[in-house]
Amino acid sequence: MNLFITCKSGYEKILSREIALYDFITKNSGNGWISIKSVPKSQISGPEDLCFGQIIFKNPIEITAPSSNAFASKLIDLFMDSIQKKILSSSWPFFFSSVNNEKLISRAKTIKTYWNNKLNKKASRVSKLLKNGIPYISKFGEGFFVYLTDFNHGFAALNALSLGQKRMKMCQDAPSRSYLKIEEAYNIIGLEPRKNEKVIDLGAAPGGWTYSALKRGAYVIAVDNGPLNEPIKSHPLVKHIKEDALKFIPPKGLITDWLFCDIIENPDIILNIITKWLKRSWCRNFIVNLKVGRTDPIAILKKIKTPKTGLSSYCSLLKIRQLYHDREEITLAGTSILKRKKNYIYP
Numbered sequence: 001m002n003l004f005i006t007c008k009s010g011y012e013k014i015l016s017r018e019i020a021l022y023d024f025i026t027k028n029s030g031n032g033w034i035s036i037k038s039v040p041k042s043q044i045s046g047p048e049d050l051c052f053g054q055i056i057f058k059n060p061i062e063i064t065a066p067s068s069n070a071f072a073s074k075l076i077d078l079f080m081d082s083i084q085k086k087i088l089s090s091s092w093p094f095f096f097s098s099v100n101n102e103k104l105i106s107r108a109k110t111i112k113t114y115w116n117n118k119l120n121k122k123a124s125r126v127s128k129l130l131k132n133g134i135p136y137i138s139k140f141g142e143g144f145f146v147y148l149t150d151f152n153h154g155f156a157a158l159n160a161l162s163l164g165q166k167r168m169k170m171c172q173d174a175p176s177r178s179y180l181k182i183e184e185a186y187n188i189i190g191l192e193p194r195k196n197e198k199v200i201d202l203g204a205a206p207g208g209w210t211y212s213a214l215k216r217g218a219y220v221i222a223v224d225n226g227p228l229n230e231p232i233k234s235h236p237l238v239k240h241i242k243e244d245a246l247k248f249i250p251p252k253g254l255i256t257d258w259l260f261c262d263i264i265e266n267p268d269i270i271l272n273i274i275t276k277w278l279k280r281s282w283c284r285n286f287i288v289n290l291k292v293g294r295t296d297p298i299a300i301l302k303k304i305k306t307p308k309t310g311l312s313s314y315c316s317l318l319k320i321r322q323l324y325h326d327r328e329e330i331t332l333a334g335t336s337i338l339k340r341k342k343n344y345i346y347p
């Protein structure tokens with residue numbers, strides 16, 4: 001089995017190293033993608049949860065064609081062949097994308113339009129069943145998926161998996177663009193703060209993450225030496241504590257529903273703090289952003305996944321992703337294995 005995996009531009013080598021943790025070998029790579037050499041079936045489970053991967057195609061078919069129209073013709077032949085023995089009755093995912101480059105994005109759109117027109121002529125019933133996007137369902141799903149790596153070059157596949165990264169919509173009132181990261185992280189774990197839940201936000205200012213929790217009716221203790229911005233500064237559900245967030249400990253007896261942490265600091269230091277929070281059952285769920293630009297992110301991943309002592313050993317759910325909205329960062333989102341059940345009533 002072969003795989004084609006996309007990533008953020010510039011992260012190909014890191015993705016190759018991440019894949020190597022599962023004994024896969026990179027066969028080829030380009031701007032924002034790598035392809036993986038034949039892998040034994042038994043090994044396929046690991047890469048379904050990559051940090052630096054974004055979209056994975058199973059058994060990709062390499063396509064080269066001199067024009068958009070020729071590209072679309074090759075794709076239509078491939079698609080018609082693939083559905084020949086299938087009875088399509090429900091919706092059928094499809095996805096056309098490209099490396100993040102304006103001209104290529106536009107080229108992919110043109111090829112999609114040509115392909116759609118050809119499909120309409122050949123099989124209009126099938127074209128009505130098409131549904132745009134790769135469902136985020138943590139396993140490979142069937143459909144028709146195309147990714148353009150250059151003007152006349154790309155890959156197509158009949159099976160693909162999305163690792164869940166998604167461009168989010170900015171909210172006008174949010175005090176910072178960091179808001180987009182936490183909204184994306186909620187999507188990745190399928191969980192978000194609910195009304196009356198308690199949140200502790202370490203490194204909260206100017207307040208994008210706090211704002212996302214307040215929007216959902218949660219209470220927030222925002223810990224930051226710096227100032228919060230409006231509209232959260234004077235919000236009745238926020239308590240701003242001007243303290244060192246690295247030393248902050250929650251009120252005695254409290255199991256906070258959510259721990260947020262977004263501090264520009266060495267990731268090892270942050271990991272040690274979060275591991276302490278999980279070990280001591282101080283929080284149920286957490287979202288943590290790690291600034292990995294000056295460190296080796298693969299060493300960080302290894303540290304998190306170290307059996308028995310790593311952060312992952314204290315989690316019942318853990319997703320580690322380089323989000324669409326992350327830069328030289330990765331985000332951890334998960335749920336802790338609570339050892340303590342007692343709850344604390346907020347004053």
Ligand SMILES: C[S@@+](CC[C@H](N)C(=O)[O-])C[C@H]1O[C@@H](n2cnc3c(N)ncnc32)[C@H](O)[C@@H]1O
Nearest residue numbers: 176178203205206207208209225226244245262
């Ligand atoms: C990247 S910003 C956080 C952005 C925030 N998540 C948002 O959505 O607006 C990092 C924040 O961490 C705060 N910070 C850094 N080190 C800190 C520390 N030791 N104690 C408290 N705050 C700290 C900074 O003042 C800064 O406001």
